[in-house]
Amino acid sequence: MISPEELTANVLASHEEVPDPRLRVIIRSLITHLHAFATEVVLTQDEWAAGIAFLTAVGHMTDDRRNEFILLSDTLGLSMLVDLVDHYSDAGETESTVLGPFWVADAPWRENGAVIARPEDGDPLHLTGRVLTTGGEPIAEAIVDVWQASAKGLYDVQDPEQTPGNLRGRFRTGADGGFDCWTVRPVPYPVPTDGPVGKMVAALGRHPWRAAHIHFRVSADGYQALTTHLFDAESEYLDSDVVFGVKEMLIRSIRRVEGVVPEELASKRFEYFEMSGDFILA
Amino acid sequence: MISPEELTANVLASHEEVPDPRLRVIIRSLITHLHAFATEVVLTQDEWAAGIAFLTAVGHMTDDRRNEFILLSDTLGLSMLVDLVDHYSDAGETESTVLGPFWVADAPWRENGAVIARPEDGDPLHLTGRVLTTGGEPIAEAIVDVWQASAKGLYDVQDPEQTPGNLRGRFRTGADGGFDCWTVRPVPYPVPTDGPVGKMVAALGRHPWRAAHIHFRVSADGYQALTTHLFDAESEYLDSDVVFGVKEMLIRSIRRVEGVVPEELASKRFEYFEMSGDFILA
CATH class of the missing domain: 2.60.130.10 (Aromatic compound dioxygenase)
Known part of the structure; x- marks a missing residue:
């Protein structure tokens, strides 16, 4: 069985040729950190299914007048960090x-x-x-x-x-x-x-x-x-x-x-x- | 000005008392890695706004018959990693x-x-x-x-x-x-x-x-x-x-x-x- 680290390395290797250099930096860092998160907490498939269901609900709550993803970003401190x-x-x-x-x-x-x-x-x-x-x-x-x-x-x-x-x-x-x-x-x-x-x-x-x-x-x-x-x-x-x-x-x-x-x-x-x-x- | 690391530490400190111990582990790891991503790439507000717009579009494409978030997870290698x-x-x-x-x-x-x-x-x-x-x-x-x-x-x-x-x-x-x-x-x-x-x-x-x-x-x-x-x-x-x-x-x-x-x-x-x-x- 390959290790989680090997799988992450394989996914990163598929993103070495991203044409836009800034997008390449962003996607490789995002993959690295999302994979590190799932590996570190040993995320289960049921937990990840719950995560997918949560993101879907956030998307469905978002319209022209209310952006639930911004609220999510705000409440996780991510908006302030990016600022x-x-x-x-x-x-x-x-x-x-x-x-x-x-x-x-x-x-x-x-x-x-x-x-x-x-x-x-x-x-x-x-x-x-x-x-x-x-x-x-x-x-x-x-x-x-x-x-x-x-x-x-x-x-x-x-x-x-x-x-x-x-x-x-x-x-x-x-x-x-x-x-x-x-x-x-x-x-x-x-x-x-x-x-x-x-x-x-x-x-x-x-x-x-x-x-x-x-x-x-x-x-x-x-x-x-x-x-x-x-x-x-x-x-x-x-x-x-x-x-x-x-x-x-x-x-x-x-x-x-x-x-x-x-x-x-x-x-x-x-x-x-x-x-x-x-x-x-x- | 506080540093990005101090801000992340403040946000983590607000999640020390999460009642469910498993949720506490998951949310603290997720915050750590999402913040590390944004800090590492020096994510701009315009880029994060584009990210929010992308997630919103993924949510709006998702319905009972098609789950675009699962496809996103699959194409980033995250589904295989969780598996x-x-x-x-x-x-x-x-x-x-x-x-x-x-x-x-x-x-x-x-x-x-x-x-x-x-x-x-x-x-x-x-x-x-x-x-x-x-x-x-x-x-x-x-x-x-x-x-x-x-x-x-x-x-x-x-x-x-x-x-x-x-x-x-x-x-x-x-x-x-x-x-x-x-x-x-x-x-x-x-x-x-x-x-x-x-x-x-x-x-x-x-x-x-x-x-x-x-x-x-x-x-x-x-x-x-x-x-x-x-x-x-x-x-x-x-x-x-x-x-x-x-x-x-x-x-x-x-x-x-x-x-x-x-x-x-x-x-x-x-x-x-x-x-x-x-x-x-x-």
């Missing part, structure tokens, strides 16, 4: 994190200081920040694309009770690199648990929650675009975010402030939260 | 190979010597064999389940022109452990090339052909069941079978014989091929 190896740098720029499934390409353009939330979306939050170079110089005319979920844990694209564009917007920085808007304090929410990946997360003994965060895509001519989050330092799940998206430098303290809140956002007009985040672009 | 690690033994039994997607549970029972093919299915072949213990003793009343493709490369379940049960049957061995039937000489055929896995195989610069083979499942009370093939020693693709199913000890010479062929199988009734295979059960 990390694809952007690895020590130039001092702000760290990135996953895009997630709720970004939209055509978020409304907003003026700085605009209100992007409704009173029922949560506690008022004044969000301020600057876009800077790695040398600390302000970047004017940078685009800051912001999006987040409501107090119910839903994005506008998931929630028929929200107007499209609610809790999202694109801002341009001023001469000092600054932007600001009025929104709500983010809350933790669970990733979808009604599909095969939700069942997997439960079987793994893990919870399905993401730590409270606001999403950002920051771009400016001549700089590398940045996709990231800011996290609420007081949020639950910072140590156990289900998609492993939290990075130390992206956690921000939220301050309680006494002052005037725009009327369309708040019933209590004289108290709000404030969160600041500078973004450094390479 | 190998799940059955690794040096007890001297006949080696196994993949079941494939065309086995059916309720193949017709046949008498030894039965004809299971039509004249248009190929060149007449008298298939004989015995089922033996590892000590060489015959096993009577063993079940030998046989199935194969026609000269067109199609199994009955794929081909509306074949009657269900054509080119398949279940036989019982006699007191000498023997069985025999009249069928046709197998020919190479390609795996399905109209789906994403077919496109992948083409992009890898590989052909989609399987070496000519007949499938067997052999079982007897008190013995481990065996799923295997016998391959025609003169077939093309023995060295490059697309699913890596060929094993040296499963290759059989086919002899040309002068003699009488059952009338319902042949127009040329006085020449046929003969293939013999003994199966040793542990």
Whole structure:
């Protein structure tokens, strides 16, 4: 009987002539590691059949509006890992994190200081920040694309009770690199648990929650675009975010402030939260 | 910035408390190897997005009648590897190979010597064999389940022109452990090339052909069941079978014989091929 190592070597030998050199590197590494996995755990045929059935269910749950494979990649930490190896740098720029499934390409353009939330979306939050170079110089005319979920844990694209564009917007920085808007304090929410990946997360003994965060895509001519989050330092799940998206430098303290809140956002007009985040672009 | 290795360690740390101990071993090994793959090749986000799109397409091609994920596993050598690690033994039994997607549970029972093919299915072949213990003793009343493709490369379940049960049957061995039937000489055929896995195989610069083979499942009370093939020693693709199913000890010479062929199988009734295979059960 040939050994598992010999079989793997035979399969690799069949992939020495892959025409595209990058594809050759990728497929040979993938075969090496998938085979090492099956050999190491002595995977049984029944277990692999269960794996095939799981992947099939993930495929069948995936459509134009929901990608269960991205959720699988996210919950295994693979999306964050690819984000990390694809952007690895020590130039001092702000760290990135996953895009997630709720970004939209055509978020409304907003003026700085605009209100992007409704009173029922949560506690008022004044969000301020600057876009800077790695040398600390302000970047004017940078685009800051912001999006987040409501107090119910839903994005506008998931929630028929929200107007499209609610809790999202694109801002341009001023001469000092600054932007600001009025929104709500983010809350933790669970990733979808009604599909095969939700069942997997439960079987793994893990919870399905993401730590409270606001999403950002920051771009400016001549700089590398940045996709990231800011996290609420007081949020639950910072140590156990289900998609492993939290990075130390992206956690921000939220301050309680006494002052005037725009009327369309708040019933209590004289108290709000404030969160600041500078973004450094390479 | 944390390193890829630190991120992988964090993800593994989140899987130390998986309740089912076997699932814990499997998921931790899978995460380790998937992360090592992405880190080693410095997978880009665009490449991983292409990977997600590929897996989605594989899922969408999969239904009750066709499992593109099994084909993916087969073409990456993973099915054969799992077969190998799940059955690794040096007890001297006949080696196994993949079941494939065309086995059916309720193949017709046949008498030894039965004809299971039509004249248009190929060149007449008298298939004989015995089922033996590892000590060489015959096993009577063993079940030998046989199935194969026609000269067109199609199994009955794929081909509306074949009657269900054509080119398949279940036989019982006699007191000498023997069985025999009249069928046709197998020919190479390609795996399905109209789906994403077919496109992948083409992009890898590989052909989609399987070496000519007949499938067997052999079982007897008190013995481990065996799923295997016998391959025609003169077939093309023995060295490059697309699913890596060929094993040296499963290759059989086919002899040309002068003699009488059952009338319902042949127009040329006085020449046929003969293939013999003994199966040793542990």
